[in-house]
Amino acid sequence: MFDQARINALPEQPVPASRTPQALAGIRVVDFTHFVAGPLATMTLADFGADVIKIEAPVKGEDFRYYPPMDPELPAQGAPYIWTNRNKRSIGVDLKSEAGREVVRALIETADVVVENFSTGVMARFGFDYERCAKLNPKLIYCSVSAYGRTGPHADRLGFDPIAQAESGFISMNGYSDRQGVRSGAAVMDVATAMSATNAILLALMARTRDGQGQFVEVALFDTAVLMTGFGAMQHLTTGYEPQRNGNTSPDTCPSGVFECEDMPFYINCGNDGIFVRLFEQVLERPDLAHDPILSKRANRLQQRDHLFEIMQAEFRKHPWRHWQPRLRAAGVPSGEVRTLAQALASEEARDRHLVTRIPHPVKGWVPNVATPLRLSRTPAVVARAAPAVGADTEAVLADTLGMDEERIEALRAAGAFGAPALEPQP
Numbered sequence: 001m002f003d004q005a006r007i008n009a010l011p012e013q014p015v016p017a018s019r020t021p022q023a024l025a026g027i028r029v030v031d032f033t034h035f036v037a038g039p040l041a042t043m044t045l046a047d048f049g050a051d052v053i054k055i056e057a058p059v060k061g062e063d064f065r066y067y068p069p070m071d072p073e074l075p076a077q078g079a080p081y082i083w084t085n086r087n088k089r090s091i092g093v094d095l096k097s098e099a100g101r102e103v104v105r106a107l108i109e110t111a112d113v114v115v116e117n118f119s120t121g122v123m124a125r126f127g128f129d130y131e132r133c134a135k136l137n138p139k140l141i142y143c144s145v146s147a148y149g150r151t152g153p154h155a156d157r158l159g160f161d162p163i164a165q166a167e168s169g170f171i172s173m174n175g176y177s178d179r180q181g182v183r184s185g186a187a188v189m190d191v192a193t194a195m196s197a198t199n200a201i202l203l204a205l206m207a208r209t210r211d212g213q214g215q216f217v218e219v220a221l222f223d224t225a226v227l228m229t230g231f232g233a234m235q236h237l238t239t240g241y242e243p244q245r246n247g248n249t250s251p252d253t254c255p256s257g258v259f260e261c262e263d264m265p266f267y268i269n270c271g272n273d274g275i276f277v278r279l280f281e282q283v284l285e286r287p288d289l290a291h292d293p294i295l296s297k298r299a300n301r302l303q304q305r306d307h308l309f310e311i312m313q314a315e316f317r318k319h320p321w322r323h324w325q326p327r328l329r330a331a332g333v334p335s336g337e338v339r340t341l342a343q344a345l346a347s348e349e350a351r352d353r354h355l356v357t358r359i360p361h362p363v364k365g366w367v368p369n370v371a372t373p374l375r376l377s378r379t380p381a382v383v384a385r386a387a388p389a390v391g392a393d394t395e396a397v398l399a400d401t402l403g404m405d406e407e408r409i410e411a412l413r414a415a416g417a418f419g420a421p422a423l424e425p426q427p
Contacts (some may be wrong), residue, residue, distance in 0.1 A: 001069065001071055001072070002069065002071040002074075002079070002364065002367075004364065004365075004366075007364075007366050007367060007368050008358065008365070008366055010356060010357055010358040010366070010368060011351075011354075011357050011358070012357060012358055012359075013354070013357040013358070013359050013369060013371070013383065013384055014354050014357075015383055016380070016383075020378070020379065020380055021378065021379045022048060022049025022382060023048040023049055023376060023379035024045055024048045024049040024050040025049040025050075026049075027045070027049070027050040027051070027112045027113065027205070028050070028051045028053070028110060028112050028113070028401075029042055029045055029046070029050050029051065029052040029053065029111065029112065029113040029114070029115060030053055030055060030104070030107050030108055030111045030113070030114045030115075031052050031053060031054045031055060031088065031115055032055050032114070032115065032116035032117075032123070032128070033054075033115050033116060033117045033145070034062035034063060034064055034117065034118075035062070035063070035064045035117070035190070036080075036084060036161070036187055036190035036191070036194065037117060037145050037189075037190040037191075037193040037194045037197065037221060038115055038116070038117035038145045038194070039064070039084035039085055040084050040190070040191060040194030040195075041115060041143070041145070041193075041194040041195075041197035041198045041201070042054075042088065042115050043084055043085060043086060043087065043088065044194070044195075044198045044372065045113070045198065045201065046086070046087035046088050046382075047086070047087055047372045047374070047381045047382060047384075048374075048376070048379065048382065049379075049382055050113075051089070051401075052087065052088040052089065053088070053089050053091060053107060053393070053397055053401070054085065054088045054089065054090045054091070054388070055091060055093055055095075055104060055107075056090055056091070056092055056093070056390055056391065057092065057093075057094065057095075057390075058092035058093065058094055058390070058391060058418050058419030059092065059390060059391075059419060060076070060390065061076050061090070061390035061391075062081075064078075064080060064081050064084070065077060065078060065081040065390070066078055066081075067079075067080040067081065068080075071364070073363055073364060074363055074364060074389075075389075076389065076390050077387065077389060079368075081387060082367055082368075082386065082387045083370065084387075085387035085388070086359070086369065086384050086385060086386060086387050087382060087384060087385050088387065088388060089388060089392070089393035089396070090389065090390055090391055090392050090393055090394075091103075091391055091394040091397050091398075092390050092391025092394055092418055092419065093394075093417060093418060094416055094417060094418065094419050094420075095126045097415065097416040097417055098415075099412050099415035099416055099417035100417040100418070101126065101127060101128075102417070103398070103402075103412060103417050105136060106402050107397075107401070107402065108128070108133050108136050108137055108140065109136050109137050110137075110401065110402070111137060111140060112139070112140070112141060112205065113141045113142075113143065113201055113205070114128075114133055114140060114141070114142045114143070115143045115145070115197070115201070116128075116143075116144055116145070117144070117145035117146065119156075119158060120146060120150055120155045120156055121156075123144075130142045130144070130216045134214060134216075138213070138214055139208060139212060139213065139214045140214040141201055141204040141205060141208065141214050141215060141217060142214070142215075142216050142217065143197055143200060143201050143204075143217040143218075143219065144216070144218050144219075145193060145197050145219050145220075145221075146159075146218070146219075146220050146221070147159025147160075147163075147164070147220065147221045147222060148220055148221075148222050149218060149220045149222075149223070150218060154222075159221050159222065161187040161188070161189045161190045161221070162183050164189040164221045164222055164224070164225035165183045165184060165189055165225060166183070167222060168189075168222060168225035168226045168228065168229060169226075169229055169232075169233075169243075170183075170184075170189075170228060170229055171183050172243070172245070173229065173232060173243045173244075173245060174245060175245045175247070176245055176247045177244060177247070181245055188228065189221055189224060189225045189228060190221070192224045192225075192227070192228050193219060193220075193221050193224040196219050196224050196227075197217075197219040200217045200219055201217060204217050229243075249305065250269070251302075253269065253270055253271050253272075253298065254270065254298065254301040254302045254304075254305050254308065255268065255270050255276070255279075255301065255305065255308045255309060255312060256268060256269045256270050256271070257309065258338055259312060259313055259316045260313065260316065260317060261316045261317060261319060261320055261321050261323075261324050262317060262318065262319055262320040262321075262323075263321055264320075264321050264337060264338070265337075265338040266321060266324070266325075266335055266336060266337050266338055267335060267336055267337075267338055268312075268328070268333060268334070268335045269334045269335070270333070270334075271334065272298065273296055273297065273298055275332070275333055275334070276290070276295075276296065276298075276301065277290045277291070277296065278290075278331040278332055278333055279328075279331065279333045282327070282330070282331040283327045283328055283331050283333060284311075284312065284315050286311070289308075289311070295308070321337065354371060355370060355371050356368065356369070356370060356371075357369050357371065359384045359385070359386055360385075360386065361386040362386070367386050369384050369386075371384075391418070395409060398412075
């Protein structure tokens, strides 16, 4: 059940005083994606003006619609689904029917981009693999998001975010040294894969402006997860070093980690020698340590981590965060509170950046919205529209986009394009 009072208390999204150009106006995307990595990619395109038409099974829609929390007034519109599908249109089409496939073929002929993240082989079974779609529309950008790629011995494998975290080595790098590694609680590989897919699609569209040709674009969850291990991968490849689990400290910089002041935990990232000097000279008022000939060098501090942490912790516990935060900020020491998610979403930083707002919803009145992090001055994101109900835009898409009249739509409905046709009432 949604907490509507909490939602209604959120600020409304900012609305520009006048209409602004849309970076992707005129771009049509046929969206076969589900869950996170695919839908987040297509949502980013929709955020900047692309007409994203989500293809879903009639009535039921995609499985991610049912991830909790759900609201009884919003069947098939759980909060996670709302997070990944704003600014799209939904049509409910039965891909198992020839009439339904006819509708989709007509959409693909008008499209600039197709995006799919089904298991390998599914799109081919429906007749919508890249080769057949390219024959329908040679200028088409076809983006396929998969777990391990669409070719090779692992193409058949299913993959989800935590599996990618595990197999990429990411889990082995996170947590504490005295226990098994831990995965990130957030679906970081899905989100990173979505960002990669968006970049790939935009690159392909840019290439098409030069030569007029479409192409096949592939983004794999596993490939992205390996990238997300960061520079640890290159450290290993150049030396054989296997990154260790260091908890909240850093194997490369010191002192970096979580400290406790009088009233809360906070994080300091002392990334270079200059920051170390400012921390100990201006914040902790220990110029003797700031300019110590040994400790003023990063490599030496790594060997003295426990000693430095003891000194720092003893000092920080003497005062609350309101004492330390302005001193750290004035000294240019990167630092921040260790917040809960609730605290982060309600923070001054989130409020000043208009990250968390409410947007209109046709049933609930309002639903929450987490804004795109992409800020373009001349072609900003569109005013957000709530994620659609299953098939909410079917007739509008058929009429406005494909130019079908009511008679044609009724014929498709009778042929099962939008699910099993209603039975005639018995006399």
